[in-house]
Amino acid sequence: xxxWIFGVLVIMAATIVVAMFGGAPDMVxxxxxxxxxxxxxxxxxxxxxxxxxxxxxxxxxxxxLMAPAFMAFGVAEHNRNKTFWTMMGGVTxxxxxxxxxxxxxxxxxLNTGETFxxxxxxxxxxxxxxxxxxxxALYTAIYIAGFNKFIFTPEDxxxxxxxxxxxSAEKTEA
Amino acid sequence: MEAFRxxxxxxxxxxxxxxxxxVGIWAMRKTHSASDFFIAGxxxxxxVVGLAVFSSTLSGFGxxxxxxLVYNMGMTSVWMVIVSTLGYAIVFYMLxxxxxxxxxxxxxxxxxxxxxxxxxxxxxxxWMAVVVILGVLGYLATQILAMSTVLQSIxxxxxxxxxxxxxxxxxxxxxxxxxxxxTGGILASVYTDLVQGLIMMVCGLLVVVAAAMAVxxxxxxxxxxxxxxxxxxxxxxxxxxxxxxxxxxxxxxVGIAGQPHxxxxxxxxxxxxxxxVILPLSIAGYAVAAMLWISVxxxxxxxxxxxxxxPLGLPDDAAPEFxxxxxxxxxxxxxxxxxxxAIMSTADGFLNIxxxxxxxxxxxxxxxxxxxxxxxxxxxxTVLLCLFATGFALYARYNSGELVAxxxxxxxxxxxxxxxxxxxxxxxxxxxxxxxxxFAIILSLVFNFSVKLFGIAMPFGMDGGFISxxxxxxxxxxxxxxxxxxxxxxxxxxxMDL
Numbered sequence: 001x002x003x004w005i006f007g008v009l010v011i012m013a014a015t016i017v018v019a020m021f022g023g024a025p026d027m028v029x030x031x032x033x034x035x036x037x038x039x040x041x042x043x044x045x046x047x048x049x050x051x052x053x054x055x056x057x058x059x060x061x062x063x064x065l066m067a068p069a070f071m072a073f074g075v076a077e078h079n080r081n082k083t084f085w086t087m088m089g090g091v092t093x094x095x096x097x098x099x100x101x102x103x104x105x106x107x108x109x110l111n112t113g114e115t116f117x118x119x120x121x122x123x124x125x126x127x128x129x130x131x132x133x134x135x136x137a138l139y140t141a142i143y144i145a146g147f148n149k150f151i152f153t154p155e156d157x158x159x160x161x162x163x164x165x166x167x168s169a170e171k172t173e174a
Numbered sequence: 175m176e177a178f179r180x181x182x183x184x185x186x187x188x189x190x191x192x193x194x195x196x197v198g199i200w201a202m203r204k205t206h207s208a209s210d211f212f213i214a215g216x217x218x219x220x221x222v223v224g225l226a227v228f229s230s231t232l233s234g235f236g237x238x239x240x241x242x243l244v245y246n247m248g249m250t251s252v253w254m255v256i257v258s259t260l261g262y263a264i265v266f267y268m269l270x271x272x273x274x275x276x277x278x279x280x281x282x283x284x285x286x287x288x289x290x291x292x293x294x295x296x297x298x299x300x301w302m303a304v305v306v307i308l309g310v311l312g313y314l315a316t317q318i319l320a321m322s323t324v325l326q327s328i329x330x331x332x333x334x335x336x337x338x339x340x341x342x343x344x345x346x347x348x349x350x351x352x353x354x355x356x357t358g359g360i361l362a363s364v365y366t367d368l369v370q371g372l373i374m375m376v377c378g379l380l381v382v383v384a385a386a387m388a389v390x391x392x393x394x395x396x397x398x399x400x401x402x403x404x405x406x407x408x409x410x411x412x413x414x415x416x417x418x419x420x421x422x423x424x425x426x427x428v429g430i431a432g433q434p435h436x437x438x439x440x441x442x443x444x445x446x447x448x449x450x451v452i453l454p455l456s457i458a459g460y461a462v463a464a465m466l467w468i469s470v471x472x473x474x475x476x477x478x479x480x481x482x483x484x485p486l487g488l489p490d491d492a493a494p495e496f497x498x499x500x501x502x503x504x505x506x507x508x509x510x511x512x513x514x515x516a517i518m519s520t521a522d523g524f525l526n527i528x529x530x531x532x533x534x535x536x537x538x539x540x541x542x543x544x545x546x547x548x549x550x551x552x553x554x555x556t557v558l559l560c561l562f563a564t565g566f567a568l569y570a571r572y573n574s575g576e577l578v579a580x581x582x583x584x585x586x587x588x589x590x591x592x593x594x595x596x597x598x599x600x601x602x603x604x605x606x607x608x609x610x611x612x613f614a615i616i617l618s619l620v621f622n623f624s625v626k627l628f629g630i631a632m633p634f635g636m637d638g639g640f641i642s643x644x645x646x647x648x649x650x651x652x653x654x655x656x657x658x659x660x661x662x663x664x665x666x667x668x669x670m671d672l
Contacts, residue, residue: 002599002603002605002651005651006648006651006652006655009644009647009648009651010648012644013644013645013648016633016636016641016644019417019633019634020633024633024634027415028415028417028634028635029414029415029417029418029634029635030247030250030406030412030413030414030415030418030635033404036478036479036485037485038245038246038485038486038487038488038489038491039245039246039247039407039413039475039478039489040246040247040413040414041403041404041406041407041413042248042404042405042406042407042409042411042412042413042414042415043404043406043413045405045406045409048415049415049416052416052417052634056416056417056420059417059420059421059424060416060420063257063420063423063424063427066424066428067257067260067261067263067264067427067428070264070267070268070428070431070598071263071264071267071268072267073267073268073599073602073603074264074267074268074269074598074602075267076671076672078671102410106409106410106411109405109409115401117394117397117398120392120393120394120396120397121393121397121408122397122401122405122408122409124409124410125249125397125408125409125410127410128249128252128253128256128410129252129256132256133255133256133258133259133461134259136257136259136260136263137259137457139259139260139263139267140259140262140263140266140453140454140457143263143266143267143450143453144450144453144454147447147449147450151267151271151449151450152271152446152447152672156672157446159668159671159672160275160278160446160672163275163279163665163668163669164278164279166665167279167665
């Protein structure tokens, strides 16, 4: 699994290098607000991402994929069974659906200049706040529900107790 | 009630200071050893650890800097918050069990202890101690300066303390900090974290309500104002753009597992099983408190754009101005006390790991064994470290800020780059080597200091910490693959198999 993680990290780094060769469009990271000194603005949304969409999307989706990859890496290999992968895969897919909807609604806004409000925010931002933030909490649900099955199984507990016993025995001998 | 705004705010802060002192006295009676002082004797309950984990993540930055960033660049900085659900989960999946088990089996009381044990390398532990000490100095000086400045601005508004100096304010706030950090060690720290956590959760909820009521039409109207002025500000990547937002998302989401003051707390709970209670508590607490961060910045930007509030002098004025103009005096008082609590709890968390690095980890790395009477030395080191950081902060405030700017490089990103690969990846990957760990630590230090010292601009507005994390992780994994791995000690291998 580490080879997969390593590969994605290299792809992310290479993506940044490739993007740098293309140069930075104006306002790619915003500029000062013409009226208010303490504010910055993004300006022309489409123009500042011109030629950088693919690189931006690679970094964006890589971040959403790396997070569950690191979580899965933290689970002992022998505990990463079919149920674990199904649950992690399901939550990751759901999380990615909202991450994708965010982009779809954003691109739609860039093309049409219109969007709709959802629970107090424009649709793309609502996907970020309620969708991406909310669905990622399901990883915590997996941690709690699967604690005895994947995280710290009864077998793991026995091994842990044996380690403590061995340590106590060592101390007694010393 | 409005007429008593200043006395109410002062009273709230006074009550918080008294709570700190009482917690210090109480904790002193329970602190009998270095293990008690540094990791609370591994005996804390899940609720205490859960709230301490989330509140140590939010320093004064969460109250002041966060809303300021939203005011300044809209939704870009909100990615720091959005990824918290992913970030906390990464911390617990990767580290919670292994850190706690290592603390039990190897009697580890600090992060460098764990690194030294994992890699069977005193040098790796020593380098980790260096990272912690340098980082602690930078963070601590910043927190002490923030604490003194906030106290000065509050006291300076009253007739009685009009014209009070920054140095006097530093003496008052640092005295309280030293008292409870020295007497109670980490126990006092986590229990003040508990108070802070509760205050922040209550404030987060109440401030969101106050923020929604401050704009006619609530958040929908606030969003519409931002949309009409500059759509990008309220669009998901904010005015900072996609690259800056994604860089922060990665750095804060993944890099949270490299924050020493947070992950050290995973050694303090009573049992491994407690972690399944600690994780949801931490996430819930952070989510509620973070609402303050998002709502205040957004609403203040909307109010200024609508012409209903004067433009702010500085973005960081967003939260104080909001509290002054739109919050009930009692709520404002509690939030200011919460701000103090946030700064002080972060400061004492750093004091604690800094003292551990100085009196426990460095002697172990250099002479192979810890000092005798560690508890006494821990208290001495805490006082000296705090005094040194205070002097350093005040010197930097009144003289050239170059030194502080250098140590200021020690933000979240530097810790993430130096610690995440070595600890989070290293504790889960048997092939990782000591040389790779040392190289990754040195590389991240050199990269971050160079970026700061030479003012190197990162491409597309991305944070240097993100680039540094990528480089450090690639180097760590790459070198480990190239090197022939050494056999692990039996107990370490067994822990990594869990």
